[in-house]
């Protein structure tokens with residue numbers, strides 16, 4: 001018995017060690033050559049045609065509008081899909097994974113030690129969680145109490161021209177937005193209820209107080225300061241520019257130009273604030289952010305997306321995108337009166353764009369009608385019109401290989417059909 005039990009114990013330990021060795025060795029787990037094996041699954045039933053969208057009767061489209069959430073944001077890199085697939089093969093502690101991923105992201109972005117990051121379900125979630133963390137700190141009762149602000153600060157200062165639909169995610173915490181326009185108005189607005197100063201990066205040109213001055217003013221008053229830069233990569237340096245400027249919190253979309261998981265975003269910020277944001281977010285229950293669940297797949301996917309995005313040759317990409325537009329331009333300007341011009345928005349969707357105009361007395365189409373007909377045709381093309389600009393405008397950074405030629409053909413065809 002004694003010998004036996006000793007043997008059992010030793011055997012158990014040895015076996016346990018052997019099992020642990022197997023389990024903990026990622027190489028053995030994922031495959032013999034260290035590559036992740038995701039291919040070779042045959043799909044039966046729904047999805048077996050290879051186009052589950054069409055199986056539902058939903059038309060896929062060619063995207064000339066850019067990284068629009070309403071159109072599906074962006075398309076992931078195949079390596080990102082592979083990493084997300086492996087994420088789904090294991091259980092982990094989500095809070096532990098969040099901390100590890102956040103620290104890795106801060107390292108990848110070469111942020112100072114004062115900063116970390118949190119993967120959220122999007123930039124909108126990052127805005128809400130970031131502010132929630134500022135309001136509650138790590139106080140569990142206050143976390144449960146939101147959006148009832150009794151006992152907390154209750155105001156966020158914002159420039160009038162910076163108001164936008166995403167400030168709903170500030171208001172959802174219960175705070176009141178205090179609008180100001182000038183530095184004097186800002187100074188008058190600061191009081192003991194002021195929780196945060198919010199900046200909308202794309203509105204930099206519209207406001208009187210610019211991005212660098214805003215954070216300096218916040219420092220003077222020792223008020224935490226957030227910059228919503230959701231759609232403002234490229235340039236890639238924006239990922240660290242604003243924390244280097246001193247912003248306490250900065251938000252980005254994962255599912256726009258970074259081409260991360262569609263339901264992911266980043267809250268980059270001071271460690272303490274990021275930690276308090278996580279306390280207000282899923283997986284923690286009875287929190288305002290429990291509805292903004294982030295899965296292990298999105299967390300690992302966001303790290304991988306940044307890994308890929310940082311390694312990208314961004315100048316070469318911009319050239320490729322410009323080349324696609326020029327290909328389309330060369331083709332469509334063969335049609336009488338069609339003209340093109342190129343521009344790059346200063347901020348947000350800072351990528352090559354093309355404006356397409358024509359003489360409506362020679363081609364009897366308004367830009368609205370043209371966009372509608374292109375969207376309704378097969379293949380379906382999503383292209384922008386309006387927003388105070390004449391004609392149609394498009395970008396090419398969300399086009400897939402070969403789609404530039406299809407767009408050139410479809411546009412030319414449409415214009416020719418409507419020549420008077």
Ligand SMILES: *Cc1c(COP(=O)(O)O)cnc(C)c1O
Nearest residue numbers: 122123124166230231253254265
């Ligand atoms: C897209 C966007 C958001 C929201 O980002 P999600 O990642 O979709 O949640 C917030 N602010 C601005 C300015 C945006 O463009």
